[in-house]
Amino acid sequence: MAAIKLGALSALIGRSSRNNCVRAFSTVMSPPSKAVVYDQHGAPDKVTRLVEIAPVQVKENDVCVKMLAAPINPSDINRIEGVYPVRPQPPAVGGYEGVGQVYAVGNAVNSLSPGDLVIPFPPSFGTWQSYIVKDQSVWHKINKDTPKEYAATVTVNPLTAFAMLQDFVRLHPGDAIVQNGATSIVGQCIIQLALIQGVHSINIIRDRPGADEAKENLKKLGADQVFTESQLNLKNVKDMLGGLPEPALGFNCVGGNAASLVLKFLRNGGTMVTYGGMAKKPVTVSTSSFIFKDLSLKGFWLQKLMSTDKASECKNMIDELLNLMRDGKIKYEMELVPFNDFHSALDKALGKQGSRPKQVLTF
Ligand SMILES: NC(=O)c1ccc[n+]([C@@H]2O[C@H](COP(=O)([O-])OP(=O)(O)OC[C@H]3O[C@@H](n4cnc5c(N)ncnc54)[C@H](OP(=O)(O)O)[C@@H]3O)[C@@H](O)[C@H]2O)c1
Incomplete structure (x- = not known):
């Protein structure tokens, strides 16, 4: 028309x-x-x-x-x-x-x-x-x-990934982040935006039919490590780091066991940001995570960010993301x-x- x-x-x-x-x-x-x-x-x-x-x-x-x-x-x-x-x-x-x-x-x-x-x-x-x-x-x-x-x-989703990578912990090339729900659009954008900054990603996905293919797809996007939750049913998940540094920043959009796994990967003083609750299960944190590891728990809500004076910054981030998408550097x-x-x-x-x-x- x-x-x-x-x-x-x-x-x-x-x-x-x-x-x-x-x-x-x-x-x-x-x-x-x-x-x-x-x-x-x-x-x-x-x-x-x-x-x-x-x-x-x-x-x-x-x-x-x-x-x-x-x-x-x-x-x-x-x-x-x-x-x-x-x-x-x-x-x-x-x-x-x-x-x-x-x-x-x-x-x-x-x-x-x-x-x-x-x-x-x-x-x-x-x-x-x-x-x-x-x-x-x-x-x-x-x-x-x-x-x-x-x-x-x-x-909604790429902008969330972009903002969360900037807002909580100052990341440097060579650092690592850990996240669950890595197959989500937010998760896929986190992998690719981290890679652009030279930051490694440790990714957790749920056990489901097609999980092996999903892992391969995330690796093609630049994920360093991808695990299903059941693979991390171990005493010390850090044995799975494979030479990557312990992450100071983790992202949780699932809740329940998947959130606990993100916490287990974090280094002392690390921060987990919760931005979704796909499993509809609460986040539970061990007492020792607070006392001996001094972990911080934060939340992120894009709608709140948009209602602050950061709204015009968000518009610039969107334009930057669209450039990356047109160049094929972000895809999902x-x-x-x-x-x-x-x-x-x-x-x-x-x-x-x-x-x-x-x-x-x-x-
Ligand atoms: N706080 C904010 O401002 C903000 C902004 C944007 C998005 N979000 C949240 O971020 C999350 C991801 O959004 P999206 O649009 O990127 O997702 P999406 O592309 O629609 O993908 C859905 C994701 O959820 C997973 N999933 C679905 N049901 C699940 C369950 N019962 N247990 C565990 N995982 C499950 C899927 O895993 P499979 O691949 O295994 O199916 C997939 O990774 C959502 O919770 C959304 O509400 C929050």
Whole structure:
């Protein structure tokens, strides 16, 4: 569908009574949209449905964006379930990040033009819809050569990896970090961003079918060591360091035993940062970890970071990440799924078909 500049087309209004489509779009309305909505919190596969949304007005400072791609992230699922701390009130459209192409702009918009590639920044609710109309201030223009699936997924997970590697412990080339949930997009980005800094990574994944292949894939990305949890069922996990230095920094997005394994790898005075809880199990820490190893436990939440004066720094980090993605220095596996197949993508994201790569909806 061709992009439309509202001002340029206003001359057409009233001239072409036969072309109802152009007349409708060329005034101040977006095209009709399709969206994934939920009317109440609950199990995402039960409460979500694909609906048609009527055209909305594009006001003078608004930009109408035709969405191209948007992922299904764990936090999207938690928002629908109603367990994420900040969430829209239902009825709501799902999704939190994505990428789109400017379709039409209001008369007062000068910074964006039809055809520009944009991402919502800071990310905001409701990206699972084919057209979005929002104020120009929420759209960040990016390089048109960016592959859409990377543009769609850069703001939540790669940015988290980037920020966490900077925020807690000053790392030097030759150092090592340890993490669990290493197959996640955050985990894969941590491996690659660490490698760029000359930092080694020790990675822990869960025991599951396909674990050997997952290990090989992470090693291809630059992981130094990759273990399944059961391989670390040892008295002293540090026997597995294989010549790497003891890490001062660890990342936990799983909880339970996988978090304890990260703690066991840390050197005296080390820090574990928890940023997710995929296993839905608490983090337990031995008394001796505090007394004899003086370990520190911290948390990270991107949404909090975005609400501070670091937001503009985050925008720069995103641009840097997109450069690395265009250069092929950061990559991760994704599965592109047509928007109309939303429910099959959701089933995969919910793990109903075993472990699957990140599901990215395409419009
Ligand atoms: N705090 C923040 O600001 C922030 C920001 C971004 C992301 N996060 C969190 O970071 C985590 C990773 O997000 P992502 O989008 O990168 O993940 P993702 O690409 O969607 O991958 C999901 C990851 O979770 C693992 N997993 C799924 N169920 C599990 C279970 N029951 N036990 C152990 N591991 C399990 C998967 O392992 P397999 O490969 O074995 O399936 C995979 O590594 C999530 O918890 C997310 O909420 C937090």
